[in-house]
Amino acid sequence: MKIWVDADACPVVIKEILFRAAERTQTPLTLVANHALRTPPSKYIRSIQVMPGFDVADHEIVKRMEAGDLVITGDIPLASEVIDNDGEALNPRGERYTKENIKQRLNMRDFMDTLRSSGVETGGPSALSQRERKAFSDELDKLLSQKK
Template sequence: MNIWVDADACPVVIKEILFKAAERTKIQTTLVANHHIKIPPSRVIHFMQVSSGFDIADDEIVKRVEKGDLVITSDIPLADEVITKFAVALSPRGELFTKENIKSRLNIRDFMDTMRASGMQSGGPPPLSQSDRQTFANHLDTILMRYQKSKR
């Protein structure tokens, strides 16, 4: 298992949780972004900078992700592609994307895009709450424990 992070919009607090988990479990974790992101010195935490452009980081993650990997993203189309490759997708808010819920999430996203294109102001998502952080950490721990049990 590798952990891939769509790091351009990933909140700092979520990155910090991921850094601790990567060090604790020794799972290779790669942050992918089109601008420099500071990472701690580590044998298991890496940074991959890609060129600027629409979906360049997403495309790089899709190209490299393998079955059983974990991808951290709030990008619904990226999560859909990851699930198609039999990897796991988790949002920074702790929402686990699955083959059962991803199509409805894509439909909602597309509907909201249409509404914004027609001039409706949605205001964007609320700030990351303590509950969101806890939900993310809990899902991450569950996924990592399941992976470590499967290695035995």
């Protein structure tokens, strides 16, 4: 199992949790972004910089991932592609995307997109809470222990 991170929008605190987990479990971790990233020196952690553009990082992750890999993303369409390719998808708030819930998430995303495009102010996501950080860490540990 490898871990792939849609790193452009991934919170720093989540990256730090991932860095520690990769070292602890000796799991390859790759951050993919359209800008240069700092990563700690490690034989398990690397980053890939892709060209700027809409969904370029997402496409790179889907191209490189294999069945059973874990992708960290808040991007619901990317999570759907990961699941379609037999991967695992986890968002930075600790919510796991599954075959059972991804269609509902896509529908809600599309509905909110329609509202925003019609001029309705929907607001952005709230700040990452301590509870969500713990939920992410717990779910990550659960996924990593299942794959051993």
